Amino acid sequence: MTAAEKYVAATYGVVFLFVLVWVAIMAAKLARLERETAQLAQLARERRADG
């Protein structure tokens, strides 16, 4: 690859990388939200069972 090709590839690669990292962070957040919602659902179930 020539130098120019490497820089062009680097540019588009960096953009892709940023979006990928962002997706990873969102995925982690979603996993946490899922966990917490499950906990709350459990809490609501227990609440309903008691009262």
Next chain:
Amino acid sequence: MTQTRPSLPALVIGSAVLMGAALLAIFFVAEQDADQGLSQKIFFFHVPIALTAYACFGLGAWKALRVLWTRGERYDLESYTAIHQGTIFGALTLITGCIWAKASWGVWWTWSSNQLVLFLVLFLFYCAYFMLRFSVEDGSRRERVSAVYALFGVALIPVSFFAIRLANDFIHPTVFTREGPQMTGRMFLAFSVAWAAILTLAYVMYRVELAGKRTDGHLRELREALAR
């Protein structure tokens, strides 16, 4: 949600289609630049990313204005998310700008590129936004403080632009030529498609992040309600 907005799945598909079309247009429709050669292709992403960052900061400021006018909590989240996107794309602007500088002029950084310097100043300013925001307790005070700072940001954009232009008068005049080549019709088409693609991508990211933050807020409310 009371307003009619484009649905998220439709947006994502649109974004993917546009991105594909942009890449096609950039590499197969636009001619190779006679002067700069292949490295001119960097420009097709670098400039739209910069423009998108400005758009995000502008959206953040508009939402901030709404925060101050109507005291709505939703506007605060929207302003915060818009500015977050702007910072992400701002960082991307700096990185792609450095790559372009290296490809065009052989140096990773140059103070004579007004756009790069402007983005550095703005990047610092908006990083301070997050520091400020997280130093204040959650509540209406934090919303207003963040909103005022966001407004100062958009005022700073043109002022800094002129300051940097003025500054380059007494730093040694640059050997490098102005960026932004003369574009042919096909190049302009590729540029426009690329800009549309990146704007849509940014908007998708904005909506997804916003949904995440809102859900976070709802969950917190739920937890407080169930804890009683």
Next chain:
Amino acid sequence: MNGYLGDVAALARKDLALELRARDTLPAMVLFVLSILVVFHFALPRDAGDEAAYGLLWVAIVFTALLGLSRAWVPEGRDGAIDALVLATRDRSAIWVAKTLAALAFLAVAELVALPAFALLFAPLDVTAVAGAALASLGLCIVGSLAAALASAGRGREVILPLLVLPLSIPLVVGGVGASISPQAGDYLLFLGVYDAVFAILSWASFEYVVTE
């Protein structure tokens, strides 16, 4: 209008009176700016031109202003004093005007010492340079007072304040240095005037939102 100006005068007088009694901020600022100038002599290489020195003068002024601004808001941080001020005034932007004027007074005194010292130790200052110093100092106090209010809303005020002021101060440094060394000093003075006007209006209009809930 009398009520507004009266508020401004009373608040500014309070800050100045506090300083005259405590006498801790102003001497600190003067000593600080002189010390920085001396440090800069050792920071500059031997063949550095005058132009580098003007740049460093402005760094010194910005940091001295930051020192003064963070000290000026300390009384307001204690015991909810800022809430008392907010309740006492009808138009809260009067607080901002008063703070700006008081900060400007302090900075002006510090510069009355710093500028002649600079001219003595480094390079001469002409009329446009001094005019630039005046306009840029005003700009620093304008945005600095608002930034101090923003920083006071949260924790870690002393650290946040410089982070907020420094990016905003970049155009002022450009203007101040340009007014000192450029042949088109008038352009830079005009630019400083525009900066001061734009950010004065913005700060004045938004201060109310910063200090109230």
